Amino acid sequence: MPQHYSTLHVTVADGVADIVLDNPPVNVLSATLMKELHTVLTELRGDDSVRVIVFSSANPEFFLAHVDMHILDDEDLFNELVAATPPGVNVFQAVGELLRNQPQPIIVKLAGKARGGGAEFVAAADMVFAATETAGLGQIESLMGIVPAGGGTQYLLERVGRNRALEIVVTGDLYDATTAAAYGWINRAVPAAELDAFVDRVARNIVGLADGVALRAKEVFSPVRPLEGYQREETAWSSLISGPTALPLMNRALEHGAQTPEGEADLEQLMRSVTH
Template identity: 55%
Template sequence: MTATIDNPPVNVLDAALITELRELLTTIRNDTNVKVTVFDSANPDFFIAHVDMALIDEPHAFDAIARDTPAGLNVFQGLGELVRAMPQVTIVKLAGVARGGGAEFIAACDMAFAASETAGLGQVEALMGIVPSGGAMQYLSTRMSRGRVLEIILGAALFTADEAAAYGWINRALPAPELDVFVDTLALNIARLPEGVAAAAKRVLPLADLASGFAREETEWGQLFANPAAERLIRGGLAAGAQTVAGERNLEALLRRIA
């Protein structure tokens, strides 16, 4: 199955998108006809931009989702853990840019493949005066060294697909003309395996227990989000063009100018 993200103009991760993703995942996780889910984007420039910064003025936007989120997790962590625990194989086909919550969603999936010429990943939260709160540091710590995780989080730069592949953030970078064929072939090959093989492989590679890290992440994020600096940076980013197509093309530079 292919699931296409389509939330114009830049696919921000807002309450509506999280709700739809959760509904999709909970629907298909017991569907034995679905062996592999490939996530891509209707927008070639953006996969999922990041969490909707405008939610700073909508503190109760996620209340309904929170009621259905497992204890000990916030709504963003809950989405990541829902993806991570899927019995089916999950694959991201990344043609454009994913930052913040979008990059966290990718890290929660089983595999990710990206176009060398056009794809990029970044965790920009530090430039907003906060730390990631959707599992970024927990997921990345299972893929790379502590030093590299800190470089990603505190450097707050946009990584090219080739750089992300070298760090283990994604499986590999491919020339853009080859991305579709490679991912589609891999997905079909997995889907055609004898019944139970892919699910067994996922069970043999058990999920890391990240519960304590999630709790620390939520605590630190909450303390930083309450600081006046975070509100100033987030509102300043929106005023300067964040979440517009033009502003998102170089969001890191936009946020650095405000800081």
């Protein structure tokens, strides 16, 4: 790939595009990462040699921690992303739409944790395989004084149903891979030592299909954009983020170690400790 990225490592070989997320120290979903995801997926969209895309992380502990709590610090870049956002979705929902509407099947190889916007990214992918011993998923937004606003509520409805989706959102808990698989949040949990080989085999099997089969199969299962659901999500999030609680709570979390490896190790407990 001729394009240089600061938060991604991209290699294309034998029909597989491997995209490694690398945004130290904990792989937050920053404005730069969002922009680079748009760039690389747009480029791959027109590459007929790529039959499947695999996302993984350079950090074994964190796939995508969550949306960067400092995301508004680079106001110009954030406004650029907003201006490029398609009608009917917000800037965070647009990330999930990129994955859901990418022509190639997208696989997430989840070895570490994905919370908030990171969990939404995972749920927007076509297939997710997670390490039994080390992976974790959580929609932690409720502990930050908000609700998911990157499509997470809608993806959870699609994957796990209303009752479990509500449980995941209001508890803010971190779910292990075995539970996530049982809920239908991910495809399956795989022993950590076997995860690389398992995902590689799935990707190679897709590449080995007759021309056009994988792309047509994804077309068959193309999701309808839940515009009404997206709007409800955006309205609920906007009312909370503009209120008196959410931003001070996030600032206290940052002061106590959020977005550091130590603080993110048990972010749920950290957030609960700064709520009052």
